[in-house]
Amino acid sequence: MNVFTQWNAAAAVRTASIIGAAHIPRAVDRIFLAGLGQELKQEPFERVNETIGPVTQAFERLMFPSRSTELFHLSMLKAAVERVLSSVAGEFPSLAAWTPDDISVQKYGPDDGITSHRDHARNRLIIAVVTVCGSGTVEVLGDERIGQPVLSCNLAAGDLMLLRAPGLLGGAGDDESRPFHRVHGASGCGPRIAAGFRHLGGRHGHDLH
Numbered sequence: 497m498n499v500f501t502q503w504n505a506a507a508a509v510r511t512a513s514i515i516g517a518a519h520i521p522r523a524v525d526r527i528f529l530a531g532l533g534q535e536l537k538q539e540p541f542e543r544v545n546e547t548i549g550p551v552t553q554a555f556e557r558l559m560f561p562s563r564s565t566e567l568f569h570l571s572m573l574k575a576a577v578e579r580v581l582s583s584v585a586g587e588f589p590s591l592a593a594w595t596p597d598d599i600s601v602q603k604y605g606p607d608d609g610i611t612s613h614r615d616h617a618r619n620r621l622i623i624a625v626v627t628v629c630g631s632g633t634v635e636v637l638g639d640e641r642i643g644q645p646v647l648s649c650n651l652a653a654g655d656l657m658l659l660r661a662p663g664l665l666g667g668a669g670d671d672e673s674r675p676f677h678r679v680h681g682a683s684g685c686g687p688r689i690a691a692g693f694r695h696l697g698g699r700h701g702h703d704l705h
């Protein structure tokens with residue numbers, strides 16, 4: 497069973513490394529995606545409404561995230577993301593160590609979203625987010641919390657988004673290489689469900705700031 501369609505992973509990672517994010521439309525095979533959507537829709541979700549410092553977030557998340565490794569399609573997607581990112585380790589050697597040891601599944605309704613934030617520095621190298629169903633916009637702002645987006649991604653089902661994280665570029669100030677971004681609510685008739693894959697390297701948690 498194919499998980500991904502044909503797309504240029506090296507070019508996508510290169511784009512993320514330069515501007516902070518990359519949007520790969522229709523990156524996931526349509527038949528696989530249907531199975532993944534069915535699987536996730538059967539899982540229970542719990543609501544999150546919180547404000548952490550300057551960041552307000554509203555969405556639902558999988559109630560039992562530890563079950564994510566038991567879900568057939570989600571596990572296959574995890575393995576495929578790991579495979580495709582490690583395939584570009586020739587150009588980005590740090591990605592040879594990238595393993596998706598943190599999986600999150602979030603569901604956004606039309607009024608949900610996350611205000612401008614950077615993901616925590618403990619998420620290393622790169623973050624991959626697959627839109628499983630629905631659609632919605634993520635705006636990538638670059639180094640400033642407020643301002644015009646450098647990239648506006650209208651994410652639809654099957655799209656992959658990559659976000660640059662510390663360690664991908666290396667060098668001084670690399671922890672600041674995380675782009676600010678805003679997640680908007682679902683734009684279609686149903687919720688947007690997104691599966692996120694992060695490499696923690698042994699450090700866990702989901703702080704925003």
Ligand SMILES: [Fe+2]
Pocket residue numbers: 613614615677
């Ligand atoms: Fe984020």
